[in-house]
Amino acid sequence: MDPGDRVSIEKDGVGYQGVLMPPRSKNHVVIKLDNGYNIGLRRSESKIELVEKGHETKLPSKPLQSRAGLPNVSILSTGGTIASKVDYRTGAVTSQFSAGEIISAIPDLEEIANYNAKVIYTILSENMRADYWSELARAVAGEIRNGAEGVIIMHGTDTMMYTAAALSFMVKTPVPVVIVGSQRSSDRPSSDASMNAICAATTAISDIAEVCVVMHGTTSDDYCSIHRGTRVRKMHTSRRDAFRSINEHPIGKVNYLSRCVETFIDHRHRGEVELEVKDKLESKCALVKYSPGASPEILNYYIDSGYRGIVLEGTGLGHVASNWIDSIKRATDTGIPVVVTSQCLRGRICDRVYDTGRYMLDAGAIEGEDMLPEVALVKLMWVLANSSSPEEARFLMQTSLAGEISHSTPITV
Numbered sequence: 001m002d003p004g005d006r007v008s009i010e011k012d013g014v015g016y017q018g019v020l021m022p023p024r025s026k027n028h029v030v031i032k033l034d035n036g037y038n039i040g041l042r043r044s045e046s047k048i049e050l051v052e053k054g055h056e057t058k059l060p061s062k063p064l065q066s067r068a069g070l071p072n073v074s075i076l077s078t079g080g081t082i083a084s085k086v087d088y089r090t091g092a093v094t095s096q097f098s099a100g101e102i103i104s105a106i107p108d109l110e111e112i113a114n115y116n117a118k119v120i121y122t123i124l125s126e127n128m129r130a131d132y133w134s135e136l137a138r139a140v141a142g143e144i145r146n147g148a149e150g151v152i153i154m155h156g157t158d159t160m161m162y163t164a165a166a167l168s169f170m171v172k173t174p175v176p177v178v179i180v181g182s183q184r185s186s187d188r189p190s191s192d193a194s195m196n197a198i199c200a201a202t203t204a205i206s207d208i209a210e211v212c213v214v215m216h217g218t219t220s221d222d223y224c225s226i227h228r229g230t231r232v233r234k235m236h237t238s239r240r241d242a243f244r245s246i247n248e249h250p251i252g253k254v255n256y257l258s259r260c261v262e263t264f265i266d267h268r269h270r271g272e273v274e275l276e277v278k279d280k281l282e283s284k285c286a287l288v289k290y291s292p293g294a295s296p297e298i299l300n301y302y303i304d305s306g307y308r309g310i311v312l313e314g315t316g317l318g319h320v321a322s323n324w325i326d327s328i329k330r331a332t333d334t335g336i337p338v339v340v341t342s343q344c345l346r347g348r349i350c351d352r353v354y355d356t357g358r359y360m361l362d363a364g365a366i367e368g369e370d371m372l373p374e375v376a377l378v379k380l381m382w383v384l385a386n387s388s389s390p391e392e393a394r395f396l397m398q399t400s401l402a403g404e405i406s407h408s409t410p411i412t413v
Helices: 099-105 107-111 130-145 160-170 193-204 297-304 322-333 355-362 373-386 390-397
Strands: 006-011 014-021 028-033 038-042 047-052 072-079 084-087 092-095 114-123 151-154 177-180 211-216 223-228 232-234 243-245 252-255 261-263 285-289 309-314 338-342
Touching: 006 028, 014 038, 072 099, 072 130, 099 107, 099 114, 099 193, 107 193, 114 130, 130 151, 130 160, 151 193, 160 177, 160 211, 160 232, 160 373, 177 193, 193 211, 193 223, 193 252, 211 243, 223 243, 285 297, 285 373, 297 322, 309 373, 322 338, 322 355, 338 373, 373 390
Parallel strands: 072 114, 072 151, 151 177, 177 211, 285 309, 309 338
Antiparallel strands: 006 014, 006 047, 014 028, 028 038, 084 092, 211 223, 223 252, 232 243, 252 261
16 A cells, blocks of 8 residues: 555544555554544554555646636735645645646635736745745736736745735735735645635735735634735744734735625725836845844854844844844944844834843944834845945835834734
8 A cells, every 4th residue: 555545444443544644654554534634553553454546636727717897816826835735755735736726626716806827936935035035026016017906926824924025015016915825735624725715816806905915814714814914924833813913903804705805904005006116135134033141143143144134133122132232333333234123023122211222222223113023124135125325224124115114003913
């Protein structure tokens, strides 16, 4: 018997049936049950029989039909769990579905819009990098120039917040640009892929002309939240409602059954701006998390290695140990901006309360206000590639360009 074969197993008088997975050890057998979960049993205590030889399954990719009266939406697939299924050669989830196959697997999508589907990458999101974001920004702009009334980007959840921030700074869009993923692969019974995709398509034809992330708002299949691309963060490893807006309320939500969009805060409206793309990024920027007792040589490494910008994830209001201050000054004296954010995530930093913070400011550090550390990193990459002087870079880092900074942080988020 080979991985992918359907088998039955009996242990202690209880029968199980499922698909044989690659073993983690020679003493155990692992099968995937029909409910999507795996169980492992000792070979010596189990009786296993072949039910059916496995065969590769492939979704039919039917031609996309154009329906009169529906808006035109582009789907760009980059991979991730929403475009994944189990690979029985390894037992792992891997990117295998194309954008067109996903549309075929979720027929309700065709009631919402007409689609043009393209595969940009087929990768898991941990493999994303700055030049991929730039290429994706150009692809989004190309779809809008070709008449797309909304763009959906299928993306892995682990680094979705980085891509959302990058596109928010690189693309000023007159139509919705919606990033969507799933926590559980599309071939699992508990998958959130179908609902997330339908809510994303509904948002893509709405009036919200911003880069946003659409994912489950609760663990139930009731609604998806619409998060601003510079305010969203993945807050749980596996829950279906892992994504939250930080330091700001979500832009709105999409009711799954009624497909109605409700908005909560101000947002850019469809057609309010002309398309503008600035796709350059400076990749040599670092995000450094401070911890008690950490050596300032960490900063010196990045300074000596030719990095162009550093974001510090400090404690509380935005602090590092006093023995880091000389290295901060060394960086800023050599033209390397150092932006300070907080590990607390919620709230804003203020380096004017304690002596350490004031010394950091005297050393040239830039306060990151209430920006998320990841957003500050991506913004710094964009700012350094699109500014002409250190003074302009400092000004831009302290200016809200895509809703990443607020003058007053709500106390309820």
